[in-house]
Amino acid sequence: MKLMRVGPKGEERPVVLDGQGQMRDLSGVVPDLGGQGVSLEALEAIRGLDLATLPVLPEGVRIGACLAGVPNFFCVGLNYAKHAAETGAQPPKEPILFSKAASALAGPNDAVTIPPGSEKSDWEVELGVVIGKTCWQVSEAEALSHVAGYCVVNDLSERAWQMEHGGQWIKGKSAPGYGPCGPYLVTTDEISDPQALSLSLALNGETVQDSDTSDMIFGVAEIIAYMSRFMELVPGDLIATGTPAGVGLGMKPPRFLRAGDVMELSVEGLGTQRQEMVAG
Numbered sequence: 001m002k003l004m005r006v007g008p009k010g011e012e013r014p015v016v017l018d019g020q021g022q023m024r025d026l027s028g029v030v031p032d033l034g035g036q037g038v039s040l041e042a043l044e045a046i047r048g049l050d051l052a053t054l055p056v057l058p059e060g061v062r063i064g065a066c067l068a069g070v071p072n073f074f075c076v077g078l079n080y081a082k083h084a085a086e087t088g089a090q091p092p093k094e095p096i097l098f099s100k101a102a103s104a105l106a107g108p109n110d111a112v113t114i115p116p117g118s119e120k121s122d123w124e125v126e127l128g129v130v131i132g133k134t135c136w137q138v139s140e141a142e143a144l145s146h147v148a149g150y151c152v153v154n155d156l157s158e159r160a161w162q163m164e165h166g167g168q169w170i171k172g173k174s175a176p177g178y179g180p181c182g183p184y185l186v187t188t189d190e191i192s193d194p195q196a197l198s199l200s201l202a203l204n205g206e207t208v209q210d211s212d213t214s215d216m217i218f219g220v221a222e223i224i225a226y227m228s229r230f231m232e233l234v235p236g237d238l239i240a241t242g243t244p245a246g247v248g249l250g251m252k253p254p255r256f257l258r259a260g261d262v263m264e265l266s267v268e269g270l271g272t273q274r275q276e277m278v279a280g
């Protein structure tokens with residue numbers, strides 16, 4: 001299934017795409033898509049609906065974040081070897097974990113405002129994993145059965161705020177709009193292998209990131225099992241699984257985002273995002 005949230009910011013409605021690709025309105029039938037609303041049970045309830053009885057929404061409306069909110073917005077750092085190298089870091093021996101502020105969530109095509117005082121904003125296309133079932137100390141073999149689905153994430157990053165102010169990376173990952181997610185939450189029945197998805201990002205029409213999730217150092221199942229050793233993951237948690245090489249920080253000289261720059265990013269089977277940067 002492909003699930004979306006459409007409508008003006010703050011007034012999005014949950015929808016499911018039917019067999020013809022039409023948006024069927026789920027509002028009033030199920031809770032919004034977020035937290036328990038994307039639990040495996042909730043998704044099963046949506047699967048059981050007769051979509052022909054639900055209103056069709058018109059095309060052309062704004063697409064919101066595919067999740068109404070997230071209990072946690074986790075990220076894995078330096079999870080592609082060539083990306084670790086371009087930042088001057090060694091490949092990690094265990095997954096590097098950090099968070100983005102939940103308030104960074106945004107629609108996949110929303111303009112992104114460069115915060116006042118920011119000069120080093122950068123792009124990161126990533127496979128996003130949405131948890132569908134509480135997991136605590138699960139094995140790698142059990143891990144993927146706890147996944148609700150997948151989505152495209154742009155882990156937008158302010159490199160000066162991330163690396164020049166001490167402490168944790170969350171400072172540079174969390175500005176409003178710096179977490180576009182969607183357009184779809186694609187359930188696991190459509191993604192048989194999360195380690196076989198191409199992903200890419202073009203800046204102003206020029207491809208700068210072009211890789212495949214098979215290049216991850218730690219795969220999705222390993223990440224979930226590893227995280228669950230330390231914390232309980234809950235339905236609706238979003239995990240951005242790391243970005244491949246080709247970010248602006250790794251260019252010589254570094255290339256950071258300016259007003260008017262346009263990013264277009266895709267993960268195979270999960271759709272495409274497009275964001276224009278605007279001055280704050």
Ligand code: MN
Pocket residue numbers: 075076077124126155240242243
């Ligand atoms: Mn990242």
